[in-house]
Amino acid sequence: MLNSFITIGDVAEASLRFTVVLDPLSEAAQKISSILKVLSKIPGVSIKLLLNPVPMLEDLPIKRFYRYVFQEEVHYDSQGKRVAAQAQFKNIPTEPLLTLGLDVPRAWVVRAVDSVHDLDNLKLDALKPGQNVDAIFQLNNILVEGHARELHSSTPPRGAQFILGTPSKPHIVDTITMTNLGYLQLKANPGVWQLRLREGRSNQVYQIDSVPDKYMGKGGESKGDGYATVVVDSFEGVTIYPVVKKRVGMEAEDVLEPDPVGAVWDQLKSRVWGDSKKGVQTTASNVTINIFSVASGHLYERFMGIMMLSVMRNTKSPVKFWLIENFLSPKFMSFVPHLAKEYGFEYEFITYNWPHWLRATTRKERTIWAYKILFLDVLFPVGLDKVIFVDADQVVRTDMKELVELDLEGAVYGYTPMGDSRPEMEGFRFWKTGYWANHLQGRPYHISALYVIDLKRFRQLLAGDRLRQQYQMLSSDPNSLANLDQDLPNNMIHEIPIFSLPKEWLWCETWCADNELRTAKTIDLCNNPLTKEPKLKRAKRIIKEWTELDNEVQAVADRVEADAAKAIGQKRHDEL
Known part of the structure; x- marks a missing residue:
């Protein structure tokens, strides 16, 4: 230990003395070392740094330049x-594939708004001599986070929905209270806000008692008209602790409405005696079909544009795309409005900051998978009842209204079972042996490339809370949940049943026989561990309409770029 510490400054003369114990090969050391470097330059400061490395390492713990x-x-x-x-950053290796990102305070909602580069797939050796990687990031929101509880029991008011707004516009953003620690998250900005319970079941059962900024604290009492004032006056965000109490006469009521007796009887009757209308729920032709997706990197954004066009070609009802903005490039986000105008769909970019109490994952791929399953109850507006996830690298060949109308028979979501008709892939079907064979007990293992979620039912059964609890437990083992977005719902199949969609809803060459392609409603470009064929090459080979779709989306992009260049040229001419 004699040589394991570093002393900076005169301890005897210093008015501020810091003693720091640090593992030099840790992500925390990358940040703290920069702070210590600045502190060491301040007069009257001394620092004693003790290095405390982990004695035995199986893998290098730092995988980033910071x-x-x-x-x-x-x-x-x-x-x-x-x-x-x-x-x-100096002397960074140019060969590896790199990702550029920011480490920001947890209350910040930040995204890249300008860059011509693929920030998720940077190859420095591909840059021209003297070329830099330039990107502009923007702070969009500062979060109001909270932990709600009931006044008398101090338990989370599970399912209670809160809205945040202003006097002129009371409902700007909304959220649902998690059972996990009573957590809630609302996007805001500096200013004075009003917090209310959402009209409907939440406001019928509960009323706000107070909204202190400290647990068990005082202050922030509810006004007579049912709101509490929340002030966002710091870039660090605000953490509140809403206290709610049940209204008189509602003491035995639950915010989570039970199924109507008639609906339960209809489900039971159809299961016992059968039903000529089984599997079909009529939807008005003008009801919007909601589809959400996620993509990272320019290649998958190219796939996503093709997927969106294939949906619009085949779906007669209005369509709205919900795109998770966390991983999208500025270039694609600026292109989506033009695509929407060209093909007549609605869109919205959505995000949800990873809760501080939920175990995070450092691999970006796993983070993307997590956003497909962990936050379904809070990612969308609470008024949205049903949504379909479609992988970015998919081509749709059917009217997606069919999937919205499909009766899930009480399940919160419906997935397609993994294909079982291509015999040469038998050795890769991991779900047929070992843990998965024992766990599934004859049930199919489902693929996460396409699924439909009944959000209303999902929230009623607290499925999101239960999925997060299971994730928190299993993710303590880094070797578990290898395919997070698939493994987690399949692991919870006994607690949260999965409705198995008919196999024609998803075809991928890796797992499905060639003769099933003809009846496929959607085609997915699953990775093939046997051939390892690039997805772009495979798409052109097996999907006859893919090149046409690709060319059509690219034509829109070319037209947008030409118009932008023309506008810039005109502006320069006017300035002259």
């Missing part, structure tokens, strides 16, 4: 203008 932007003083250039703080 800079923490923190200056000890403001700097100015020769013209007297303030020099912005910046991070510099």
Whole structure:
């Protein structure tokens, strides 16, 4: 231990003395070392740094290049203008595939808004001499987080829905209270806000008692008209602790409405005696079909544009796409409005910050998978009842209204079972042996490339809370949930049953026989562990309409770029 510490500054003369114990090969050390470097330059400060590495390592724990932007003083250039703080990366290897991202306070909702580069798939050796990777990130929102509880029991008011707004617009954003720690999250910005219970069941059963900013604290009492004031006055966000109480006469009621007796009887009758209308729920032709998806990287965004066009070609009802913005590039996000105008669909970019109490994953791929399953109850507006997930690398050949109308027979979601008709892949069907064979007990293992979620039922049964609890338990083992978005719902199949969609709803060459392609309603470009054929090559080979769809989307993109270039040229001409 004699050589395992570093001393900076004069301990005897220092008015501030820091003693830091640090594992040098940890992500925390990457941030703290930058802070210590700045502190060491301040007069009257001494630092004693003790290095405490892990004795035995099986793998290198740091897999990122990191800079923490923190200056000890403001700097100015020769013209007297303030020099912005910046991070510099020198001598980074150029061969590996890199991802550029920001490490920001947990209350910040940040995304890249301008960059021509694929920030998720950077190859520095592909840059031209002297070319930089430029990106502009924007702070969109500051979060109001909270942990709600009932006044008398101190238990979370499960299912209670809150809205945040202003006097002129009371409902700007909404959320549902998780049973997990009574957690809630609302996107806001600096200013004075009003927190209310959402009209309907939440407001009928509960009323706000107070909204303190400390647990068991005082203050923030509800106004007479049922709201409490929340002030966002810090870039660190605000954490509140709403306290609600049940209204007189509602003490035995639950916010989560039970199924109507008639609906339960109809389900029981159809299961016992059968039903000529089984599997069909009529939907008005003008009801919007809601589809959500996620993509990361320019290649998958190219796939996503093709998927969206294939949906619009085959679906007669209005369509709205819900796209998780966390992983989309600025280029694609600016292109979506043009695509929407061209083909007449609605769209919305959605996001949800990873809760601080939920075990995070460092691999971006796993994070993307997590967003497909862990936050379904809180990712969408609480008024949305049904949504379909479609993988970005899919081509749709049917009217998606069929899937919305499909009766899930009481299940919260419906997935397609993994294909079982291509014999040469038998050795890769892991779900037929070992743990999965014992766990499933004859039930099919389902694929997560396409599924429909009954959000109303999902919330009533607290499926989101139960999935997060199971994830929190299993993710303590880094080897578990290898395919997070599939493994988690299949692992919970006994507690949260899955409705098995007919096999024609999803075909992928990896698992399904060639003769089934003819009746496929959607085609997915699953990875093939046997051939490892690139998806782009496979798409052109097996999907006859793929090239036409690709060319059509690209034609829109080319037209948008040409119009933008023309507008820039016209502006320069006007300035001259």
